[in-house]
Amino acid sequence: MNILIKNGRVIDPAASLDKVCDVYIQGEKVIAIGSTVKDFKVDKLIEAKGFVVAPGLVDLMARLKEPGYEHEGMLESELNACIQGGVTSLVCPPDTDPVLDEPGLVDMLKFRAQKMNLSRVHPLGALTKGLHGEALTEMFELTQSGCIGFAQAEVTISNTQVLQRALQYAATYGYCVWLRPLDYYLGQGVAASGPLATRLGLSGVSVAAETIALNTIFALMRSTGAKVHLCRISSAAGVALVAQAKAEGLPLSCDVSINSLHLIDQDIGYFDSRARLTPPLRQQADRAALRQGLASGVIDALVSDHNPVEGDLKALPFAQAEPGATGVELLLSLALKWGAEQKLSLIDTLRVVTSAPAKLLRSTPSLNAAPSVRAPADIIEQGTVGFGELKVGGVADICIFDPESNWMVQPSQLRSQGKFTPFDFDLTGTAMPGQVKATLVGGNLVYSKDL
Amino acid sequence: MQHKRNPQLNKNGELIHLLSTEGLSKQLLTHILDTAENFVSVSDREVKKVPLLRGKSVFNLFFENSTRTRTTFEIAAKRLSADVINLDIARSSTSKGESLLDTIANLSAMAADIFVVRHSESGAPYLIAQNTAPHVHVVNAGDGRHAHPTQGLLDMYTIRRYKGDFSNLCVAVVGDVLHSRVARSDIHALTTLGCAEVRVVGPKTLVPADMAQMGVRVFNNFDEGIKDCDVVIMLRLQNERMNGALLPSSQEYFKGFGLTPQKLALAKPDAIVMHPGPINRGVEIDSAVVDGPQSVILPQVTFGIAVRMAVMSIVAGNDA
Numbered sequence: 001m002n003i004l005i006k007n008g009r010v011i012d013p014a015a016s017l018d019k020v021c022d023v024y025i026q027g028e029k030v031i032a033i034g035s036t037v038k039d040f041k042v043d044k045l046i047e048a049k050g051f052v053v054a055p056g057l058v059d060l061m062a063r064l065k066e067p068g069y070e071h072e073g074m075l076e077s078e079l080n081a082c083i084q085g086g087v088t089s090l091v092c093p094p095d096t097d098p099v100l101d102e103p104g105l106v107d108m109l110k111f112r113a114q115k116m117n118l119s120r121v122h123p124l125g126a127l128t129k130g131l132h133g134e135a136l137t138e139m140f141e142l143t144q145s146g147c148i149g150f151a152q153a154e155v156t157i158s159n160t161q162v163l164q165r166a167l168q169y170a171a172t173y174g175y176c177v178w179l180r181p182l183d184y185y186l187g188q189g190v191a192a193s194g195p196l197a198t199r200l201g202l203s204g205v206s207v208a209a210e211t212i213a214l215n216t217i218f219a220l221m222r223s224t225g226a227k228v229h230l231c232r233i234s235s236a237a238g239v240a241l242v243a244q245a246k247a248e249g250l251p252l253s254c255d256v257s258i259n260s261l262h263l264i265d266q267d268i269g270y271f272d273s274r275a276r277l278t279p280p281l282r283q284q285a286d287r288a289a290l291r292q293g294l295a296s297g298v299i300d301a302l303v304s305d306h307n308p309v310e311g312d313l314k315a316l317p318f319a320q321a322e323p324g325a326t327g328v329e330l331l332l333s334l335a336l337k338w339g340a341e342q343k344l345s346l347i348d349t350l351r352v353v354t355s356a357p358a359k360l361l362r363s364t365p366s367l368n369a370a371p372s373v374r375a376p377a378d379i380i381e382q383g384t385v386g387f388g389e390l391k392v393g394g395v396a397d398i399c400i401f402d403p404e405s406n407w408m409v410q411p412s413q414l415r416s417q418g419k420f421t422p423f424d425f426d427l428t429g430t431a432m433p434g435q436v437k438a439t440l441v442g443g444n445l446v447y448s449k450d451l
Numbered sequence: 452m453q454h455k456r457n458p459q460l461n462k463n464g465e466l467i468h469l470l471s472t473e474g475l476s477k478q479l480l481t482h483i484l485d486t487a488e489n490f491v492s493v494s495d496r497e498v499k500k501v502p503l504l505r506g507k508s509v510f511n512l513f514f515e516n517s518t519r520t521r522t523t524f525e526i527a528a529k530r531l532s533a534d535v536i537n538l539d540i541a542r543s544s545t546s547k548g549e550s551l552l553d554t555i556a557n558l559s560a561m562a563a564d565i566f567v568v569r570h571s572e573s574g575a576p577y578l579i580a581q582n583t584a585p586h587v588h589v590v591n592a593g594d595g596r597h598a599h600p601t602q603g604l605l606d607m608y609t610i611r612r613y614k615g616d617f618s619n620l621c622v623a624v625v626g627d628v629l630h631s632r633v634a635r636s637d638i639h640a641l642t643t644l645g646c647a648e649v650r651v652v653g654p655k656t657l658v659p660a661d662m663a664q665m666g667v668r669v670f671n672n673f674d675e676g677i678k679d680c681d682v683v684i685m686l687r688l689q690n691e692r693m694n695g696a697l698l699p700s701s702q703e704y705f706k707g708f709g710l711t712p713q714k715l716a717l718a719k720p721d722a723i724v725m726h727p728g729p730i731n732r733g734v735e736i737d738s739a740v741v742d743g744p745q746s747v748i749l750p751q752v753t754f755g756i757a758v759r760m761a762v763m764s765i766v767a768g769n770d771a
Contacts (some may be wrong), residue, residue, distance in 0.1 A: 193661070194661065194664070195661070195664035195665070198661055198662060198664055198665060199473070199635070199664075199665060200573055200574065200597055201573040201594075201595050201596030201597030201598070201632060201635060202573055202574075202596075202597075269455050270455065270457070270458055270574070270577050270581075271573070271574030271577045271578065272455075273578075312550060315550065315551075315552050315578070315582070316550075316551065316578070317551070317570065317572035317573070317574050317575040317578055317594075317595075318572070318573065318574040318578075319572050319573065319574075319595075320572055427455070
């Protein structure tokens with residue numbers, strides 16, 4: 001199919017492009033940006049005057065609840081939520097039921113996701129079997145099935161020797177290990193340590209729970225040479241340590257969640273379980289450092305940390321409520337809100353949800369891999385050259401949005417089965433900037449609204 | 452970002468649930484104490500009843516075990532002429548798998564007017580108050596480490612009774628402040644009522660430095676903490692604190708932070724000694740102090756009934 005997107009404000013952070021022009025799409029690919037294509041037979045015209053035409057968003061942390069919730073059609077609903085949010089590629093963690101620790105499970109997930117033809121799904125394999133933090137998984141085999149890295153999801157490894165060996169083994173093949181920095185013992189609380197947790201009588205997670213884990217990870221990176229992606233940094237002290245480690249040259253990348261970027265512990269209010277999150281919301285100084293760190297590049301990417309939690313698991317006293325919030329449909333708006341508040345250009349704003357996370361996924365090296373063996377980077381690029389960017393010859397993964405249109409976050413409007421978010425209009429009383437008008441994945445118009 | 456109203460108050464600022472002493476105005480706290488004053492004499496009458504809650508049903512929902520608090524709420528409700536239903540939830544529906552909110556919905560359907568709730572999780576009474584029928588009032592009888600507002604109020608009543616004005620008082624709260632809902636309710640009430648100085652006293656594992664964020668002075672030395680105080684509130688030390696590396700032993704704790712007549716001599720000569728009970732003699736407090744002339748521990752229990760009568764009659768009189 002030939003698609004012409006006319007008169008949109010085309011923004012590609014990778015090429016620092018920001019101009020009003022037309023985009024020509026033929027089949028899966030972008031064939032022209034800003035120049036005209038002769039004899040182009042338009043099958044579908046998208047009039048994008050006043051809208052931004054950007055690369056499809058890349059979300060490095062979105063839970064799809066599959067395997068485990070196939071019967072509830074979670075994969076379908078969550079991938080539909082993704083495209084409604086303009087997210088065309090996502091990374092999902094292995095904390096499913098069963099855990100993604102066997103190649104067959106990964107094959108099945110990739111197969112089912114591909115058949116739906118919506119967003120591209122890049123699974124992380126479990127770093128240890130069952131995420132128990134004891135035995136290593138078959139990382140090589142899992143990679144051949146399509147895992148792009150290995151993670152412990154929310155389960156911290158308490159045994160440092162196991163962590164060291166997991167990093168050594170992953171480094172053998174050049175695989176990236178995704179870790180949320182959290183000390184096992186200090187990380188057992190339900191809210192960030194501080195005045196609010198003290199006042200409400202909630203058990204606290206101190207900043208030291210993050211900094212101790214970061215120092216451990218950095219020391220092990222130096223000795224093993226492993227490449228690590230840090231998931232959802234949450235504190236000012238953590239940002240400072242990451243900056244130091246990057247300056248030292250450790251092969252490190254890092255992300256922050258939309259929740260920590262915009263909210264603080266005070267947003268828990270009167271024990272609102274919608275603000276029961278991991279990592280827990282911290283204080284104002286932490287939020288300021290996270291916002292600054294994301295702007296300066298110390299933090300590479302912004303993630304939705306999407307976690308659809310069912311109602312019964314949230315209708316519980318705060319500490320017992322399941323942590324997590326729906327988020328994939330809010331990622332674009334919360335990136336725009338942050339960018340506007342930091343007075344950033346749209347190029348710099350969109351970078352943290354497009355080209356920066358895409359670059360991070362692409363840079364996974366393949367060291368000992370024979371030509372016939374797939375490395376994570378090959379898997380990612382397969383048929384998706386240029387994802388997270390807008391370039392001629394690149395794949396047409398595109399998000400078109402109206403930057404002037406505001407919307408209210410209301411559970412009934414969300415396509416995700418997860419209806420709980422601390423950004424619910426009912427809680428914040430404020431509207432969200434930017435509304436997705438169309439999403440294209442591989443040249444297919446998979447979502448459009450009032451176009 | 453939150454813009455929610457305090458769930459304890461209706462839009463006229465009247466008390467519809469009692470969930471915490473935090474966020475209540477000085478006038479409101481004083482109004483509760485004044486109302487309690489009127490009820491104290493009811494206990495001395497031949498017929499110990501007033502008809503304020505006649506025809507109303509008070510459900511005692513104790514998700515966590517308690518004898519004393521449940522009994523005083525029951526007595527208070529009966530003296531207000533209410534019907535009282537005690538539910539031993541710890542041993543009934545929730546243990547059969549029913550969710551907290553389903554239990555609440557079922558009990559609301561039985562035409563309850565007041566739920567008196569105790570729960571082991573901080574914030575559980577908020578969840579209940581926000582999900583119950585509008586005609587039901589919730590009174591928090593202790594939630595996790597968060598709040599025990601009727602205990603806080605009866606402590607305020609006791610202090611006012613013996614010391615009068617709060618504005619020139621120094622009050623020390625001693626012991627396991629970290630895990631104490633009583634301490635939190637006392638601290639919020641004392642600071643709101645204009646108490647000159649509130650101190651928290653205990654070892655650093657039980658009174659961490661960030662407690663100062665609640666508007667109190669932190670003392671990790673008992674002698675300094677108790678010096679020249681007008682009121683000493685001792686907290687119960689639970690045996691499980693010896694696990695989890697918070698304290699080495701109850702004997703060592705008593706040597707460091709147990710209230711003996713010698714330690715009490717450091718406070719003002721007319722200082723009163725309070726304790727929310729149940730008391731661990733020889734762990735946090737010496738028998739000689741418990742039974743001594745400065746102890747007001749038993750009057751606290753008596754006042755507790757009047758305070759609970761005041762709270763229930765006030766919330767029942769206000770519409771959501």
